[in-house]
Amino acid sequence: MERNILAVGDVVAPAGVKYCKAALPRLRRELSxxxxxxNGENAAVLGMLPAQAEELLSAGADVITMGNHTWGRRELVPYLERSREVLRPANLPQQQPGRGWGVFETPFGDVAVIDLIGRCGMDYTPDNPFQLVERILRKIQTKLILVELHAEATSEKLAMGRMLDGQVSAVWGTHTHVPTADTMILPQGTGYVTDLGMTGPRDSVLGIRPELSIRRFRGDLPNRYEPAPGPCKLEACLFTIDDATGRCTAVRRVDIHG
Structure with missing residues (x-):
């Protein structure tokens, strides 16, 4: 039987949380x-608060993934230790709190989710995600496997998708907050998109007030980033997976602009 998997792009700022909370229940119904x-790593602009995680879970998120701003709000640390539904990148140092992948029970069988972070163009050096994901996959028995790569470089995300083609159900990218138009089913049946986009302020630069980004790029005295005001948007992709084979049969963008 075919199952519909919705992957929602980086939720940015409290406004993004509010918009996702309002839109997600309707999307779940309409798209079955x-x-x-x-991805919730920017819910508090840099990081996510436990209360925001609870809001996203109550709205219909089964799993929340994180990225390079995982530790932006240290209030999340004890929450990560007790929550199975919030994943931080698996290739962050193992002494750090939380877990990077999990197998989740559903009425139609187990679903595995793996959260990874890229290394190209990032500000730190986590473990090699390409080698780590191979080790993780040896531990997973279920057919329905979802992989997120939170990365700057499109080439890194594309390489991950191609490497995992036929081994997992879907691979998607996050982090750039800009949706890509390359939804595809790879030759061996893995659904793929380079970047989901973002959920949050529409009239912005990656969710931030445009004038603040402009000042930084001009070389002016920088200001602390603030989320942009105004209407929001939600950007996501819907993957249709055959739960008997784990193969993706369809993938399409699901974008809502408020």
């Missing part, structure tokens, strides 16, 4: 979503 993964 069976499982939903939401």
């Amino acid at each position: 979503v069976d499982f939903c993964v939401v």
